[in-house]
Amino acid sequence: MPQRTNDFQKLILRIHEILLPDGAILTESKMILDEYSGSMREVDICIETTIINQKLMFMIECRDHSRKQSTEWIEQLITKSKSLKANKVIAISHKGFYKPAIKLAQKHGIETLDLIEAQNEDWDKYKIKPGIALISHESYQLQGISIYTTNSPIPLKQFDNSTPVYYQGEELGSIIEFIEYYFKEHLTMEIDKKIGEEFKKMVNNLDDVRKPIQIEVIKHLAGLSLHTAKETTLNISKVQFIVIGTREVTDIPMEHKVFDKQMISFGKHLNSTYEHDVAIIQKPNCDNLTGNIKTVRK
Structure with missing residues (x-):
């Protein structure tokens, strides 16, 4: 079965590439054995790490739908995480979650996050509004x-x-x-x-x-x-x-969104030879920026 991805999932992947702890392995669209059915199932983003000699697997699932997510998706993730033996589940919805879904997720230890457009008032908490220029x-x-x-x-x-x-x-x-x-x-x-x-x-x-x-x-x-x-x-x-x-x-046009109480600024520039992918993360009331520019030959 072909691996599935989209721009929203790729953005979440870029964010976690920057935040990834040393020694951890990040994989998009990873196929993992479902111990209940015996079949292989796809995880949107998988983080594998070792803490105190114990191997851990974190499962990140992404949805870029036109409305908030309900308890139905959370119920699916509860079952999926058990059959894949995930140690932690993070559910990320572009439009957020309804309150019953958040409550159910909290009960089962699932972290719920959204990615919302930055508003003018958000910049009162984030000191730097990044702009990126490519010097050719x-x-x-x-x-x-x-x-x-x-x-x-x-x-x-x-x-x-x-x-x-x-x-x-x-x-x-x-x-x-x-x-x-x-x-x-x-x-x-x-x-x-x-x-x-x-x-x-x-x-x-x-x-x-x-x-x-x-x-x-x-x-x-x-x-x-x-x-x-x-x-x-x-x-x-x-x-x-x-x-x-x-x-x-x-100039590289930048978008700014708030994710997990952090400001995410990102943008892309394409020319005939290269694709430049920029991602910058900023914590509130902090002078430091974290991020990188990935350049890929087309």
């Missing part, structure tokens, strides 16, 4: 280069591109050739690191992610000189590089 590419470009021959900078564009550069009397090539070589061979990794550090400093919200940043790199280059067309020798003391960094950013 970081890049930078040179905005300007200045040559210091004294204490004042001279923009590179004021020199003829063919102006030769010398190091201790030996010609290295034109000023443009030297700058391109030096930037590629000696500055690329340093600028990558600086750009990354600056982006991390400035990101407090999604708007910050989109802002370009400007960094300055100054290199002291003793022993270099320029020989201009006017047969003037200019000794270079340092070179200033101005770099602008930008990011390609895509």
Whole structure:
């Protein structure tokens, strides 16, 4: 029999992936032997763990129906849990439960949970409303280069591109050739690191992610000189590089729901190659977030 699942069940699975204790095993649509009938039965989500050398099996059943669940489903779970020898049962209904169903579940040790849309007043208890942006590419470009021959900078564009550069009397090539070589061979990794550090400093919200940043790199280059067309020798003391960094950013639309007194924020982003699945859990009156991003190649 093919395994059954749906988006609601997969969301509950994602939540428990994050909350799963160390050493526990989480399985969706696990087939377990029914000791009463001798047949295999499917459990929506199964958690297997060991506590004080005792193996335990927790059974999580999910229903994404258009109305609340009644005692009928709880009665089915009571029978199913006994025949599968589950140590604990958690029943999760998207729309919740009628009061008699909750009362019956409590009597038999079944935990009942629902997943409801977050309301504006809920954010009084949850300090952070997460927003997720997918950064697909970081890049930078040179905005300007200045040559210091004294204490004042001279923009590179004021020199003829063919102006030769010398190091201790030996010609290295034109000023443009030297700058391109030096930037590629000696500055690329340093600028990558600086750009990354600056982006991390400035990101407090999604708007910050989109802002370009400007960094300055100054290199002291003793022993270099320029020989201009006017047969003037200019000794270079340092070179200033101005770099602008930008990011390609895509927002991931997020939904927010309350589950077991915790705020669950989740969303997905699809492109031609990957699926990015985000899930974040937040406890009330807490500054910390727990979650992850799963990336799957399509």
